[in-house]
Amino acid sequence: MALGPRLEVRQSLSQKMTPQLQQAIQLLQLNSVQIAEFVKSEVEKNPLLEMATPEPEVYSPLPSSSATTEHDAGPFQNIASKVxxxxxxxxxxxxxxxxxxxxxxxxxxxxxxxxxxxxxxxxxxxxxxxxxxxxxxxxxxxxxxxxxxxxxxxxxxxxxxxxxxxxxxxxxxxxxxxxxxxxxxxxxxxxxxxxxxxxxxxxxxxxxxxxxxxxxxxxxxxxxDPVLTTAPDVFVSINDAGHVKVEISTLNLPKVLVNNIYATEISGQSDEARAYISECRTRANWLVRSLEQRARTILKVSTEIASFQKDFFRHGVSGLKPLTRKTIAKRIKMHESTVGRIANGKYLSCAHGNFELRYFFSSSIGSINGGQGFSATLVQNRMLSMIKSERSTDVLSDDKIVTMLRDEGIDIARRTVAKYREQMGVPSSSVRRRQKAGTGKV
Structure with a gap:
């Protein structure tokens, strides 16, 4: 076979994300404080964008409940660092x-x-x-x-x-x-x-x-470094009829306007000015649409989560059900990765405290009687409650916790109990026994 240069025509298909799509995905990942900073930066760069003056809003934190653990300090107690x-x-x-x-x-x-x-x-x-x-x-x-x-x-x-x-x-x-x-x-x-x-x-x-x-x-x-307060993105409440009500928060949600009057005044001056204003208008309109789409997507995902986990909002952590991102994605006909981006860093405020949306996703632990499974988060909270109430003379071993959980209908293995205990940062029974006796030492 002779070697030499030649021309070939090949046809192929590939997917590429436009810069606008990449930024739209980025906006989904930002929490309310980060989105406000992003919009402020865009307004400074784009002369056609203006920040709308927000209307005064009265907000009273919802009461916390003993059903929570780390979330029982109220909606504004979750702190994020600068980075x-x-x-x-x-x-x-x-x-x-x-x-x-x-x-x-x-x-x-x-x-x-x-x-x-x-x-x-x-x-x-x-x-x-x-x-x-x-x-x-x-x-x-x-x-x-x-x-x-x-x-x-x-x-x-x-x-x-x-x-x-x-x-x-x-x-x-x-x-x-x-x-x-x-x-x-x-x-x-x-x-x-x-x-x-x-x-x-x-x-x-x-x-x-x-x-x-x-x-x-x-x-x-x-x-x-407690510098930025993570405000809730959505509020969930139970109305008089016992139905779950979901509202998106406008507390930290920036609202931007496009100043078309200014655009008209500038665009008539020169070709260069018209080109610049055209680019600014395109970016401004894209930002407005992206913010609206982001708000609709957050509300859509949050509403479906609240609907699925309605027993949690009525009864607390005891009502938490096993839930995966895939389940929510199928129910609202949305890509699973989009649900994941929404769940990370977005907070939901309800009568039981302030929770990150991904808190409501957990794997399923089987039931002894073969019925509906139990949420892994519920099981972890139940384990933590058992360990907190143990006496110094009767420290619970992993085997004992397994027995107690099985008595409550939860089909769980000892290795799973040990894994959950380690994830929650709880030491073994022998270490806890020494700690309660005042001689705990690693």
Whole structure:
């Protein structure tokens, strides 16, 4: 076969997002405070845009309820820092100058990272929601784990500690063995750790000091600077007829107007002025439409969530049902990724407190009698209630919690109880027993 230059015509199809579509997706991800800042920036750049003077609005915080845990301080008690962990990660990823495909995967993972720095949702679930392969999500996760703070993107405590030790170049074989057997450190069995790690007792003590100097929640520092209050995006209430009512909040929702009179005055001066005004008008009209679409989308998703979880708004956490983003997406004929963007960072205020929309999504735990399953969030709250009410003389083991939950009709395995306990930051029964006796020590 002869080699030489030749011309070929090929036909192919590909999907590309326009800059307008990319910015529309970006607006969906912003919370009410961030959207106000974005609009203010656009108004400063575009002479045709004006901020409408908001009408005075009387707002009285809805009362909290004992049915909540961390959300019982009222609607305006959720505080965000100047830069969120997600924003911090996204900025670092963009600075890496990654190929476009790798960057998109890493940004997807960054959006799924919990505020304390962990990726708690299974990789397979994230991959399924975005209709991509699990190995692609793992690839994106590895890129996120290269970011600061060290330990971010871990899926459990062991991986978090390992990532921080790798960052310090201290993850040698002995330290790896210690991390793999960290429960022995929690139980105070340093002699067995020394044997497994093949080091002396003094070395184990030094290694444990290094472990204690690590940060088990690398993302927590992003919530320490209380500068911006996260206002609710929607309000949910129960009317006199017992029906759930959903209203979008206008408290922090910016309203912009297009000044067409000014545009007419300027556009008649020169060709250059007309071209500039035409571009400004296009951007201004796009922003107005995007803000309206964003508000409609938030209301649509929130209304469907409230409809599905109406028992929660009537009875509190005991009425919470298992729910996935896919379920909501199917019911409102919307893409699952759009529901995910709406759920992250948007808050709902009701009689039980202020909740992020994604709080209402949780997996299902089976029922003993084969009936409707239980929400994982409900089960976690029930576990926390049991542990908080335990006596120092009768600390509940994971097996005992399993028995108590099964008595309530919840079909749960011991490993699931242990996983939920670790996710909530609750130590094991042996550690809690020592803590209640006044001798708790890691």
């Amino acid at each position: 969120s962990l997600t924003e911090f990660l996204r900025a670092q990823l963009r600075e890496m100058r990654l190929p476009a495909e790798d960057l998109e995967l890493a940004l997807i993972v960054a959006d799924e990272i919990d505020p304390d720095g962990y990726l708690r949702e299974p990789v397979s679930d994230v991959a399924g929601r975005y209709h991509i392969r699990s190995k692609d999500i793992v690839q994106g996760l590895k890129l996120v784990q290269r970011c600061e703070p060290a330990g971010v993107g871990a899926r459990n405590l062991r991986e978090c500690l390992a990532l921080q030790l790798q960052d310090r170049d201290r993850f040698d074989p002995a330290m790896r063995t210690l991390i793999e057997n960290v429960e022995l450190a929690i139980n105070g069995d340093s002699a067995e750790l020394a044997r497994l790690c093949r080091v002396s007792q003094d070395d184990i003590e030094d290694m444990l000091l290094e472990i204690r100097a690590l940060n088990p929640k690398p993302g927590a520092r992003f919530g320490e």
